Amino acid sequence: MTTIDRVLIAGATGRTGRYVVAEAAARGLTPVALARDPDRAREALPGTDVAPGDLTEPGTLADAVRDVDGIVFVHGSDGDSRPDSFERIDYGGVLGVLRALGERRPRIVLMTTFFVTHRDHFFNEGGHALDWKRRSERLVRASGAPYTIVRPGWLDTGPEGEHVQVEQGDTVEGSTSRAVLARVLVEALLHVDAVGKTFEVFSGPGSATTDFGALFAGLRPDAPGALDAVADTAGLPPSAEPHRVITDLAALRTM
Numbered sequence: 660m661t662t663i664d665r666v667l668i669a670g671a672t673g674r675t676g677r678y679v680v681a682e683a684a685a686r687g688l689t690p691v692a693l694a695r696d697p698d699r700a701r702e703a704l705p706g707t708d709v710a711p712g713d714l715t716e717p718g719t720l721a722d723a724v725r726d727v728d729g730i731v732f733v734h735g736s737d738g739d740s741r742p743d744s745f746e747r748i749d750y751g752g753v754l755g756v757l758r759a760l761g762e763r764r765p766r767i768v769l770m771t772t773f774f775v776t777h778r779d780h781f782f783n784e785g786g787h788a789l790d791w792k793r794r795s796e797r798l799v800r801a802s803g804a805p806y807t808i809v810r811p812g813w814l815d816t817g818p819e820g821e822h823v824q825v826e827q828g829d830t831v832e833g834s835t836s837r838a839v840l841a842r843v844l845v846e847a848l849l850h851v852d853a854v855g856k857t858f859e860v861f862s863g864p865g866s867a868t869t870d871f872g873a874l875f876a877g878l879r880p881d882a883p884g885a886l887d888a889v890a891d892t893a894g895l896p897p898s899a900e901p902h903r904v905i906t907d908l909a910a911l912r913t914m
Contacts, residue, residue, distance in 0.1 A: 663766060663848060665689045667727040669714060669752060670734030672703045675770070675814065678841035679733055680704055686845055693723050714752030720759035729766040729848050730756060732795075736788075745791035753795040754907055757802050762914060764804040768848050770840070771796055773810045773859045776829045776891050793895055794904055796857065797886040801911045807847040807875075808857040808888070811835040822865030825858045827879060828890035833861035846871040855880040857888035 666683050670676040671692035683690040684707075694700030695713040712723035714734060724730070734752050736744035753769065771792040774780050783789040799806045810829065817834025823843060824833070839862035847853040852875040868874060879889045886897055886908070897905070 663688060663728040665691055665708075665727045666729040666731060666848065667691045667693055667710060667724060669693045669730065669732045669756065671707070672700050673733060673735070673737075675733045675837050675840060677704065678837045679731055679844055680707055682841040682845045683731075683848075686849065688729075688845070688848075691723075691727060714755060715747050717751075717755035717758060720755050724756060724759045724763075724765075727765055729768070731844055731848060732756075732767070732769045733844070736786075742786050745786045745788045749788065750791040750795045750798070753798050757798060757804075757911060760804075764802065766848055766854075767799055767802075767804045767806040768844050769796065769799050769806065769808045770844060771808060771810050773812045773832065774829060775810055776887075776894055778894055790895060793887075794900075796888070797897075797908060798911060800881060800886055801908045802914070803912070805854045807853040807855075809840070809844055809847060810857070810859040811840045812859065812861045814840070817861075818863050820862060820864035821867035822863055823868035823874060824861045824863070825874060825878060826861070827858050827888065829859060829888075829892070831859060831861070833859075834863070835860055836862050843871070847875065850875050852876040853878075855883075857881055857891075 666688050668679055671680050680690045691708045691710050692700045693712045694709050697709045697711045700709045710723035712719045736748040775789050775793045796808050812833040812835045843860050850872050856878045858878050881889045
């Protein structure tokens with residue numbers, strides 16, 4: 660396991676983020692809630708350290724990331740109906756934090772979603788949510804930070820249970836409880852065997868998973884320098900991306 664104390668959580672007051680805050684504290688870490696509204700965050704998460712910052716305002720993020728050892732992204736644009744919300748929040752929030760870090764490269768765990776590579780899925784209608792989440796993954800891989808990318812299934816929709824199933828290749832559909840997802844995200848932050856890996860996670864009945872080191876060790880790492888995960892299918896060619904996305908990736912690779 661790696662030595663980590665202060666962990667910035669983007670999306671800490673959300674439905675999944677609250678579980679992550681509790682799980683991080685239970686593992687002896689110091690969770691720090693990134694909050695656009697600090698007073699609301701303190702009310703929602705009593706006793707939790709709060710760092711003011713808005714993922715859609717990059718200039719507010721430098722102080723928030725200054726003294727953290729790790730970052731967990733569980734943010735999202737749910738409830739924001741503007742057509743560019745996935746670009747501004749799901750992608751732009753990751754970009755803003757990575758830029759605010761400057762040359763620092765703390766441990767990063769990014770939550771996206773299963774089927775993120777399925778461009779024809781209905782998730783991708785309208786604001787192209789899947790494309791922008793996949794682009795956020797590429798930002799993290801391009802940054803050079805030690806990372807883990809976790810793609811959960813349908814949240815809190817399946818049978819209860821603490822058995823964790825991990826897959827790679829983005830071909831399996833399933834459900835994931837938020838409590839189990841939070842455990843996976845925090846354990847991924849702590850285990851060196853999770854570094855450089857991208858995987859889908861599902862949960863359900865069966866014996867509770869306790870050996871996360873073995874779970875992560877059984878996964879294939881992403882290829883060094885690759886923008887996509889090790890078993891991902893082709894699609895969303897980097898060369899055909901919007902110019903601003905290509906520029907963002909190039910800039911991160913030179914930081």
